[in-house]
Amino acid sequence: MMNNAALTDLIIKMADDELIQGHRNSEWTGLGPVMEEDIAFSSMAQDKIGHAWALYRILHEDLGGKHPDTFAFLRPEKEFKSSHLVEMPNGEYDFSLMRHFLFDLAEAIRYESLQDSSYEPFRLLSKKVKGELKYHTLHANAWIMQLSRAGEESYDRMQQALNQTIALAAGIFEPSQHYEEALIDDKVYPGEKELYHRWLDRIYPVLVKASLNLPEMSAIVPVYGGRHGLHTPHLQPLLKEMSEVFNLDAEASW
Amino acid sequence: MSSQTITIAAVYASLEHVMDPEIPVLSVVDLGMITGVELGEAAVHIKMIPTFAACPAVSYIRHNIKTVLESELGIAVSVEVDKQEHWHSNRMTPAAKEKLKAFGIAPPKVLSGEVSTEIMMEVPCPHCGSEQTYLRSPFGSTLCRAIHFCKACGQVFEQFKPLE
Structure with a gap:
């Protein structure tokens, strides 16, 4: 018998990361540095929000949760479980690209691991998401490489973006306070600690090719808190903007 | 009836x-x-x-x-x-790929394994057929399309992306 509270906790944090990162990606729409990048971030926004929706739908249909729209748009900030990484404002393009690289490789690892999940909805969804994520990681890897080789200023900025982002990105893998062991024992997923190590193995070769230096990870303090409702000051304004249209008439049919 | x-x-x-x-x-x-x-x-x-x-x-x-x-x-x-099945680009019929090409969109190459950088390279141009092309962006005007450029005829074209 699956532990529904544990599953719910895991699904909410995954979905909220997708939703908030999706919203941040959408903020590049119309503002991308070149047309292709404008389109790329807009497309990735659409994919991410679609993946969030699919996860909220599992909550709704399998675990007695609310309708995906209601759940996404009408929850108070403290009930969100998104990581601090995705809450951060877009900043300059170097920051956005580095976050995209670190976040999407983490997602790729996570969905690959869910192919072996004991929870069937995860197995079915992960096949779909894993294939789509290929294009996100392909895009991220290409730009990390390209900009790190584009001269001194460009290289310095990419290295600085990495230094700024790495502790936030390590915070994606904050273990659940109550459910980590149950989820691992039930073979729902391999656990945050294991995913973190797989993620380091995946980002490292790309960083080496780009001649970027991964900071000494044992000296990094991962930025935790998001998974249990403690957020940066950036989340609340984002939620307000994201749900503005929905809240004009929450009962409207689209 | x-x-x-x-x-x-x-x-x-x-x-x-x-x-x-x-x-x-x-x-x-x-x-x-x-x-x-x-x-x-x-x-x-x-x-x-x-x-x-x-x-x-x-x-x-x-x-x-x-x-x-x-x-x-x-x-x-x-x-x-249907939640049991998931779409992948090999589900598209050969006839569909011909129609796609005639419409000006390059069809996805047949996938024999996972999507790789290589399979997105040298995609034949739907306008002139040349393979002297390169990938401009893996994202295009809709989620299912990528943008390529043909060096032979000098045109940008879209491709229906291969998907695992």
Whole structure:
């Protein structure tokens, strides 16, 4: 018998990361540095929000949760479980690209691991998401490489973006306070600690090719808190903007 | 008409008339979006899958399947999104790939394993057929398309992306 509270906790944090990162990606729409990048971030926004929706739908249909729209748009900030990484404002393009690289490789690892999940909805969804994520990681890897080789200023900025982002990105893998062991024992997923190590193995070769230096990870303090409702000051304004249209008439049919 | 007198073949023939709103030369059958047709007592039951998870056209396509089939076959139709199956680009028929090319969009190459950087390179140009092309961006005007550039004819073109 699956532990529904544990599953719910895991699904909410995954979905909220997708939703908030999706919203941040959408903020590049119309503002991308070149047309292709404008389109790329807009497309990735659409994919991410679609993946969030699919996860909220599992909550709704399998675990007695609310309708995906209601759940996404009408929850108070403290009930969100998104990581601090995705809450951060877009900043300059170097920051956005580095976050995209670190976040999407983490997602790729996570969905690959869910192919072996004991929870069937995860197995079915992960096949779909894993294939789509290929294009996100392909895009991220290409730009990390390209900009790190584009001269001194460009290289310095990419290295600085990495230094700024790495502790936030390590915070994606904050273990659940109550459910980590149950989820691992039930073979729902391999656990945050294991995913973190797989993620380091995946980002490292790309960083080496780009001649970027991964900071000494044992000296990094991962930025935790998001998974249990403690957020940066950036989340609340984002939620307000994201749900503005929905809240004009929450009962409207689209 | 009751469903007893309707054949599976007739249902598929009718489904050929339901076109993709983003690529109007391809039907839902061409795209490989149909995963099942069942003839019930008083209704036809269709199972379908979206190409990409976040495809905004899914509910529109579902609605179109229902209205087109109901008007052509004169029987109630229900359409359900199949959660057991997932769409991949090898589901697209060879005929569909020809139609896509004629429409000006390069078809996805046949996948024998996972999507790689290599499979996105040297995609034949749908305008002049040259393989002197490069990938400009893995994202295009819709979720299912990538943007390429043809060095031979100097034109940008779109490709329907291969998907695992």
